[in-house]
Amino acid sequence: MAHAHDSSSERPAILDKVRPAELPRSPLILNSRGFHWITDKVCGIVEEETPLWWKIMFGVALFVASFTFIGLGYLVSTGTGTWGLRSPVGWGWAIVNFVFWVGIGHAGTLISAILCLLRQKWRTSINRAAEAMTIFAVCCAGLFPLFHVGRVWFGWWLLPLPNQNGIWPQFRSPLEWDVFAVSTYFTVSTLFWYMGMIPDLGAIRDRATTWWRKAFYSLLAMGWRGGNRQWSNFEMAYLLLAGLSTPLVLSVHTIVSFDFAVSNVPGWHTTIFPPYFVAGAIFSGFAMVLTLMLPLRAIYRLHDVINQYHIDNMCKIILATGTMVGYAYATEFFIAAYSGNVFEKFAFVNRAFGQYWWAYWIMVSCNVITPQLFWFKKVRENHSLVWIICLFVNVGMWFERFVITCTSLANDYLPSSWGYYSPTIVDIFTFFGTFGFFSVLFLLFIRFLPLLPMAELKMVAPQADPHAH
């Protein structure tokens, strides 16, 4: 110890010769904004009169969401035959959309939990919105398997509850694991999100002027007083929830990938699926975070708290995970060739050059090629371009799930049973509407709950350091 202390206190002679450049940390809050500015900014979003753009967007979102409910209403009243699912493709868009939405949710947990454990302070300004995105994305995801069961009023048979048939769920099935994984994920994400919000709800409560606002936020804030004895337990609980969410989020997409990997279908039965799915989930989720946060930053003028440093970091994560996904695509091909299994080889050649070749090449160009533009600083600083690239990533990741699901099922072992899957208008309505459903929930969140975590933002401000002068 003493030795280490001596060497650090004495400045090595070499430093005077080479004179290394000072590397200052990028500031997380620009223009040295104070605590009161942060409170005003975040509470102001909730307190201001409902802006016109919000009302218009909310109307549009409700209209789009109605497509899901029309689609589902028609499905329930008529039967699952109205979807494009038939032999040999029994999974089609239902599972594609499910995996797509669950994957989007994963970035929220990555930002809130994993980056918290890694002490990445830049997460603070985006974590609340990203967590909200997680929860709403899981809501959208859950609709698809729930309605895919056919008779949705028997959906509760998925849960370990006694029913009139005297039978129980079969715990050897990856689909049953999925029920546990996704419902746990939804519950824990909601607890984590809500608990993190309590101090900020308290701040809104303390500024409330009308009685209904006071009552609403008092109820939600649970009587939070901000005493350090409370903060001590709160901080510990927050850290523990981050620690619990980290293995949880990794397990959720692992288990989602087991839906495929545990089967014996060529192209699905591979051990690479869990890490490959998790990387893809984080990739698509970060793209969605940027898709949502860039417009919000412009509308609410949040440039001081969501600055170029945050956008750079997110672009770099998209670049890294996009490259991992590209590497996984290449590995799949290599392993298929190396395995010597004709069915496996065929499955991959068929993906790239078979009847769904167009979907495969949309996937590769959106997921592997477009994010490579993020190597360039000029691209990362052009926010319109960043936004467009993120849309490409979202599209590409939807096609990834489509390629995995449909190519393998449409052309498996027996050529006599091959087929071609295409969705019906009911499929398209239902999926299109989920974007509206998601937007309705997200717009309500923006309007009524603190969009940015105020307490955490204040914590990373330089004046929050008790030893600063």
Next chain:
Amino acid sequence: MNERNERIHGVACTFRKVSDVFHAAEKVRDAGWKNWDVHTPFPIHGMDQAMGLPRSPVPRLTLLGGVTGFITGCLLTWYMNSYDYPLIVGGKPYWSVIFPFPVLYECTILFAAFGTFFGQFIFNRLPRHNHPLFDLPNFARVSDDTFMIVLEARDPQFHLDESRNFLQSLGGQEITVIRD
């Protein structure tokens, strides 16, 4: 009625700077106070040590939740797939810890999260909406940019005038008496 109004919860004072409240808290700790608190808009790094607080007990409930969850998962899968309605699948044992492991894993995390979440509420004595502090006019600023030290009347060291003077010597402003 009059006597009730005279009951005192404690005295409070405010600070404007993090470093001021931090050093003031160290002095209150060194003076041997037990029932007191520092109210801040955000958790101040190192304040637990400055106040001399012990480690938070929340992890105990997390562990309890996790163990409960794992056992619940084991009992659930064993009862359903092996005891009440045994299923033969591929000639494998009716129950082992391997095949339902994803279920056990998720149950462990779910219950541990419940333990943590409710643990935070239990150890923080929340929800509580009627605390005397809410009657202080300047308490609303504590969630914004003001820091407050509260010395409670139930502490054996508490004497109204002495405590007031003590807060003044710490550099606190807006010294107020909180009534129950």
